[in-house]
Amino acid sequence: MADVTLHDVARASGCSVSTVSRVLAGSRPVGAATAARVRKAVEDLGYRPNHVARALRSRSTGTIGLVLPQITNPFYPTLVRELTYALHADERAVLLADCDDDPLAEAGHLSALLDRQVDALLVIPAHEQHSRAAVAAAAARVPLVLLDRGCGPGVADSVAVDNAAGMALVLEHLAVEGCRRLCFVGASGTASAAAERRAAYEAGAGVLDPEAPGRVALGDFSVAWGRAAVDRIWAGRPAAERPDALVCANDLIAVGALQRLRQLGADVPGEVAVTGFDDIPLADLADPAVTTVRQPVAELAAEAARLLDRRPVGEQAGPRRSIRLAPRLVVRASTSRPSASHTPKSVPRTRPETESAQ
Amino acid sequence: MADVTLHDVARASGCSVSTVSRVLAGSRPVGAATAARVRKAVEDLGYRPNHVARALRSRSTGTIGLVLPQITNPFYPTLVRELTYALHADERAVLLADCDDDPLAEAGHLSALLDRQVDALLVIPAHEQHSRAAVAAAAARVPLVLLDRGCGPGVADSVAVDNAAGMALVLEHLAVEGCRRLCFVGASGTASAAAERRAAYEAGAGVLDPEAPGRVALGDFSVAWGRAAVDRIWAGRPAAERPDALVCANDLIAVGALQRLRQLGADVPGEVAVTGFDDIPLADLADPAVTTVRQPVAELAAEAARLLDRRPVGEQAGPRRSIRLAPRLVVRASTSRPSASHTPKSVPRTRPETESAQ
DNA sequence: CCTTCCATGGCAAACGTTCTCCGAAGACTG
DNA sequence: CAGTCTTCGGAGAACGTTTGCCATGGAAGG
Numbered sequence: 001m002a003d004v005t006l007h008d009v010a011r012a013s014g015c016s017v018s019t020v021s022r023v024l025a026g027s028r029p030v031g032a033a034t035a036a037r038v039r040k041a042v043e044d045l046g047y048r049p050n051h052v053a054r055a056l057r058s059r060s061t062g063t064i065g066l067v068l069p070q071i072t073n074p075f076y077p078t079l080v081r082e083l084t085y086a087l088h089a090d091e092r093a094v095l096l097a098d099c100d101d102d103p104l105a106e107a108g109h110l111s112a113l114l115d116r117q118v119d120a121l122l123v124i125p126a127h128e129q130h131s132r133a134a135v136a137a138a139a140a141r142v143p144l145v146l147l148d149r150g151c152g153p154g155v156a157d158s159v160a161v162d163n164a165a166g167m168a169l170v171l172e173h174l175a176v177e178g179c180r181r182l183c184f185v186g187a188s189g190t191a192s193a194a195a196e197r198r199a200a201y202e203a204g205a206g207v208l209d210p211e212a213p214g215r216v217a218l219g220d221f222s223v224a225w226g227r228a229a230v231d232r233i234w235a236g237r238p239a240a241e242r243p244d245a246l247v248c249a250n251d252l253i254a255v256g257a258l259q260r261l262r263q264l265g266a267d268v269p270g271e272v273a274v275t276g277f278d279d280i281p282l283a284d285l286a287d288p289a290v291t292t293v294r295q296p297v298a299e300l301a302a303e304a305a306r307l308l309d310r311r312p313v314g315e316q317a318g319p320r321r322s323i324r325l326a327p328r329l330v331v332r333a334s335t336s337r338p339s340a341s342h343t344p345k346s347v348p349r350t351r352p353e354t355e356s357a358q
Numbered sequence: 359m360a361d362v363t364l365h366d367v368a369r370a371s372g373c374s375v376s377t378v379s380r381v382l383a384g385s386r387p388v389g390a391a392t393a394a395r396v397r398k399a400v401e402d403l404g405y406r407p408n409h410v411a412r413a414l415r416s417r418s419t420g421t422i423g424l425v426l427p428q429i430t431n432p433f434y435p436t437l438v439r440e441l442t443y444a445l446h447a448d449e450r451a452v453l454l455a456d457c458d459d460d461p462l463a464e465a466g467h468l469s470a471l472l473d474r475q476v477d478a479l480l481v482i483p484a485h486e487q488h489s490r491a492a493v494a495a496a497a498a499r500v501p502l503v504l505l506d507r508g509c510g511p512g513v514a515d516s517v518a519v520d521n522a523a524g525m526a527l528v529l530e531h532l533a534v535e536g537c538r539r540l541c542f543v544g545a546s547g548t549a550s551a552a553a554e555r556r557a558a559y560e561a562g563a564g565v566l567d568p569e570a571p572g573r574v575a576l577g578d579f580s581v582a583w584g585r586a587a588v589d590r591i592w593a594g595r596p597a598a599e600r601p602d603a604l605v606c607a608n609d610l611i612a613v614g615a616l617q618r619l620r621q622l623g624a625d626v627p628g629e630v631a632v633t634g635f636d637d638i639p640l641a642d643l644a645d646p647a648v649t650t651v652r653q654p655v656a657e658l659a660a661e662a663a664r665l666l667d668r669r670p671v672g673e674q675a676g677p678r679r680s681i682r683l684a685p686r687l688v689v690r691a692s693t694s695r696p697s698a699s700h701t702p703k704s705v706p707r708t709r710p711e712t713e714s715a716q
Numbered sequence: 717c718c719t720t721c722c723a724t725g726g727c728a729a730a731c732g733t734t735c736t737c738c739g740a741a742g743a744c745t746g
Numbered sequence: 747c748a749g750t751c752t753t754c755g756g757a758g759a760a761c762g763t764t765t766g767c768c769a770t771g772g773a774a775g776g
Contacts, residue, residue, distance in 0.1 A: 005762055016726045021764060028765090031724060051474045052413045053762030056731050061410060063474075066454075071435045071442075072639070081429050081456050088455070088467075093474055096424075096454040097446070098439050109446075116409045116421075116451055223643060259645055281430070282640065285581060287617055363732055374756045379734060386735095389754060411732030414761050 004047045013041035024049065055117065064308065065113030067097045067106060069126040074252070074280040075295075076124070079148065082301035083122065090305065092119070103127045107134035114141055120308040125151040128191045145307045147300065150192040154320050159304045162324040163193060163277075166293035167200035169329040170247060170275050171208070173291070177335055179245035179273055180209050185229045185257060186249035188218040197249045197277060205247075215243065219253075226256020234272075235264055244272055245335075251276035251283040254290045258334065262287075273335040288333030296325045362405045371399035382407065413475065422666065423471035425455045425464060427484040432610070432638040433653070434482070437506065440659035441480065448663065450477070461485045465492035472499055478666040483509040486549045503665045505658065508550040512678050517662045520682040521551060521635075524651035525558035527687040528605060528633050529566070531649070535693055537603035537631055538567050543587045543615060544607035546576040555607045555635060563605075573601065577611075584614020592630075593622055602630055603693075609634035609641040612648045616692065620645075631693040646691030654683045 010017045015034055023030045023038045030038075041047075055061040064087055068076055084094050095118060097109035106126045111134075113121060120143040125131035131151045138144055139156040146158035174182065184201045187194040198216065205212035217233055219225030226248065234242055246261075248254035254276030261268055268274055268288055276283050279294035303323055368375045373392055381388045381396045388396075399405075413419040422445055426434055442452050453476060455467035464484045469492075471479060478501040483489035489509045496502055497514040504516035532540065542559045545552040556574065563570035575591055577583030584606065592600055604619075606612035612634030619626055626632055626646055634641050637652035661681050 006764095007762075017763080018727080018765075019725060022725090025764080029723075034725080048469075048473050050414075050762055052410060052419060053731090054764080055410045056408075056414050056733090056761085057763045057765085059731075063453075071439050074432075074639070077429045077432075077435050080454070081458075084429075084454060084456050085458075088470075093470070094454050095421075096438070096442060096452050098442050100439075100443075111406075112446075112451070115406050255643065259643070262645070281432070282643070285613065285617070285640070287620065287645075364734095365732075375733080376735080376757080377755060380755090383734080387753075392755080408732050411761090412734080414731085414763090415733045415735085417761075 004045045005050070006047075008045055009038065009041045009047050012045060013037040059117075060119055061117050062091060063093045063095055063116070063118050065095045065097065065110075065116075065118040065121045066123075067099060067109050067113070067121065068124040069099060069101045069106075071096075071098045074282060075148075075250075075278050078281075078297050079124075079301065082298045083147075083304065086298075086301045086305040099126055101126050103130035103134070106131055110134050110138045114138060118142060120144065122147055122304055122308070123156075124148045128152065128189070143308050145304045147304055148193070157307050157321045157323075159300055159307060159323045159325070160192065161293075161295045161300065161327050163196035164200040164203075165324075166277060166295075166327040166329075167197050167247075168204055169293060169327070170277075170291075171201070171204045173329055173331065173335065174245050174247070174273060174275065175208055177245075177269075177273060181215075181243045182208060182212040182245045182247055183215040183217065183233055183243035184212075184247045184249070185217050185219075185226065185233070185253050187221045187225075187253075189220075194221070194249060201247055221250050221252055223252045223256035223259070226253035226258075227260040228256075229253070230257045230260040230264070234261065234266065242272065246272060246274045248274065248276050251278045251280045251290060251292055254292065254334070255282055255286050258286055258288070258290065269333065269335050275335060279330055283330075284332070286334070291332045291335040292330055293327045294330045295327055299325050362403045363408070364405075366403060367396065367399045367405050370403060371395040417475075418477055419475050420449060421451045421453055421474070421476050423453045423455065423468075423474075423476040423479045424481075425457060425467050425471070425479065426482040427457060427459045427464075429454075429456045432640060433506075433608075433636050436638075436655050437482075437659065440656045441505075441662065444659045444663040457484055459484050461488035461492070464489055468492050468496045472496060476500060478502065480505055480662055480666070481514075482506045486510065486547070501666050503662045505662055506551070515665050515679045515681075517658055517665060517681045517683070518550065519651075519653045519658065519685050521554035522558040522561075523682075524635060524685040524687075525555050525605075526562055527651060527685070528635075528649075529559070529562040531687055531689065531693065532603050532605070532631060532633065533566055535603075535627075535631060539573075539601045540566060540570040540603045540605055541573040541575065541591055541601035542570075542605045542607070543575050543577075543584065543591070543611050545579045545583075545611075547578075552579070552607065559605055579608050579610055581610045581614035581617075584611035584616075585618040586614075587611070588615045588618040588622070592619065592624065600630065604630060604632045606632065606634050609636045609638045609648060609650055612650065612692070613640055613644050616644055616646070616648065627691065627693050633693060637688055641688075642690065644692070649690045649693040650688055651685045652688045653685055657683050 006017045006020050010020045019030060019034060020038050022028045023035045066083060087094055095113055097113065099106035099109055103126050121138055122145055123135055124147045125135055128151055132155060135151055136155050144156045146156050148160055150158055182205050186198045202213040217229045219229060246257050248257055254274050258268060258274050266272055274290060276290045276292035279292045283290040283292045364375045364378050368378045377388060377392060378396050380386045381393045424441060445452055453471055455471065457464035457467055461484050479496055480503055481493055482505045483493055486509055490513060493509055494513050502514045504514050506518055508516055540563050544556045560571040575587045577587060604615050606615055612632050616626060616632050624630055632648060634648045634650035637650045641648040641650045
């Protein structure tokens with residue numbers, strides 16, 4: 001039953017392959033009678049076009065390569081899902097490659113995907129600096145959109161959450177909740193999420209407390225670091241020196257911090273509030289559930305998909321576009337203090353979708 | 359720089375395309391001198407073979423389709439990662455499709471992937487019954503391996519964890535820990551994981567307590583059900599009627615149960631032990647960390663990849679193979695009772711890799 | 717009525733490989 | 747030394763599409 005070709009359909013419907021191709025592609029008008037005969041034959045024989053042959057001829061595979069650092073990073077599965085939805089809606093298939101946080105493997109996957117003639121690439125770079133060369137090389141060959149993280153200025157178009165806006169939402173919320181001694185628990189390094197969230201904290205926390213911007217502990221984006229940070233910041237300190245809010249750079253850190261705080265007998269949020277960033281599923285499962293900044297994942301995916309088409313590859317391409325989408329605050333138990341009874345459930349969704357050229 | 363073809367290499371090295379193809383593929387011996395010239399030209403021009411053309415001619419795309427129910431199910435990211443590793447090691451690319459638990463979407467993805475001429479399919483079926491027809495149809499066209507879940511007998515080769523063995527490990531461990539009033543919190547339905555784990559519990563729990571096999575609560579594989587189950591089983595009951603161990607059918611249920619137990623002030627594991635299944639990352643993050651059964655994910659992936667090649671498609675194919683891999687118990691805080699000081703850290707790894715024909 | 721022009725359909729050349737023939741040598745064997 | 751084998755290289759036909767170009771025929775316009 002399988003392997004019916006255009007040729008077979010042509011024979012069955014008594015016309016030529018060209019005609020069949022045309023009625024199927026609609027690339028040129030075809031007589032009504034012939035068209036009907038062709039469609040009948042297509043139906044009867046169960047013809048299915050061969051995408052490989054089509055790709056060879058038309059120089060377009062309808063395939064997008066997706067390269068990411070670690071699918072096990074809990075933020076990525078939802079992103080991957082939304083991406084595949086957006087692309088499949090457009091009849092495009094997704095070739096997946098996980099590079100295990102290794103820029104070398106990433107480079108290998110990029111060139112393997114190019115060898116497979118992907119139409120475009122979606123890349124969440126593994127490293128701000130070390131990913132740069134390979135990504136730039138790939139971007140010179142096909143349209144390429146960076147997702148979630150950057151890798152140096154001017155390398156390619158990019159789509160990410162507006163980290164500064166997200167952090168501002170957090171600070172504003174904590175201010176309303178009455179927190180005054182903030183402490184940031186973040187990640188060191190120059191990766192965009194780490195740097196931007198830290199910078200936004202430093203820029204915005206001063207309003208509440210002139211000392212806050214300096215109160216920063218840096219590690220990495222992990223649960224383990226969240227626990228360790230609490231040991232450094234909280235454990236064995238007099239109550240007066242303890243912060244009344246831990247602003248964590250992502251949800252993993254927040255969950256780790258929360259866990260250790262509870263083990264130390266601290267009252268969250270009574271004694272200290274905790275916030276995260278990203279809104280991974282775990283944030284809602286923690287106890288208490290973590291107030292966090294929800295990334296507009298579906299919109300990020302849609303935007304990335306949109307960007308993929310309309311960029312001519314090569315030098316004549318205009319300046320790189322960098323799209324930042326506004327996130328949304330999700331208030332949960334880890335910050336709703338008993339005193340503040342009017343806890344706002346969530347800030348109304350603003351979506352100023354900043355579009356700027358780098 | 360791009361788009362160097364065999365033809366270009368042939369011209370540069372002063373021989374024919376056939377010869378170039380041969381030295382690259384090694385499909386036939388070629389004179390040492392010519393081979394060297396060809397290789398030099400390949401190097402100089404930076405030739406990269408076009409996989410699309412190759413696929414069209416050789417009728418093999420080197421591409422595997424992977425269809426799964428929900429990438430956001432926390433068990434799948436690791437599985438996907440291991441699968442991509444295993445397949446990439448073999449120079450095969452992975453086309454990913456997420457069907458959002460919808461058998462209809464699943465059927466659509468299967469046929470879309472077949473249209474794209476995938477060499478084989480890896481499927482985690484969305485539904486035990488409703489996935490059957492589409493999967494069977496696909497299996498008739500290309501080698502197809504079912505992963506993690508089944509979808510009726512005899513549909514295709516399958517690879518999964520040995521659920522019965524895993525449940526046996528749990529029961530044995532709980533026996534050693536001194537638990538006697540067991541209760542199973544599982545999922546209803548006929549899906550293999552749900553049914554097999556339930557059956558194994560019912561078969562094995564009687565040894566500890568003749569009443570235990572009957573003590574079963576069924577919902578679905580979710581955190582919410584874990585919470586709800588505790589409300590039904592535990593809350594408002596006299597201590598004598600309460601179980602001293604909750605055997606959960608997966609980690610999500612266990613985490614939900616744990617959360618509610620803690621909210622109700624129950625002492626875990628002092629008062630009641632809790633076990634999970636799968637060993638998703640969350641199991642280790644819960645507080646207390648959940649004792650669970652770790653699926654041999656890397657081995658499952660490797661086995662699936664192995665099965666893909668060596669199955670001739672069509673009727674002459676032998677009986678369906680069903681591979682079950684032995685899991686391993688991971689003991690954590692949710693079951694190590696203070697009284698039992700000699701808590702075994704983990705059972706030695708047995709891997710009897712049952713291979714049987716259905 | 718003859719020209720010009722659409723509207724429609726077919727032929728055949730691509731796309732970049734792989735692989736089957738064939739032919740021309742040189743290396744053996746009898 | 748003639749015949750047969752083996753070894754290496756090239757020509758060219760596929761693989762299943764898309765598409766530029768030409769042919770045909772009828773309609774429209776002069």
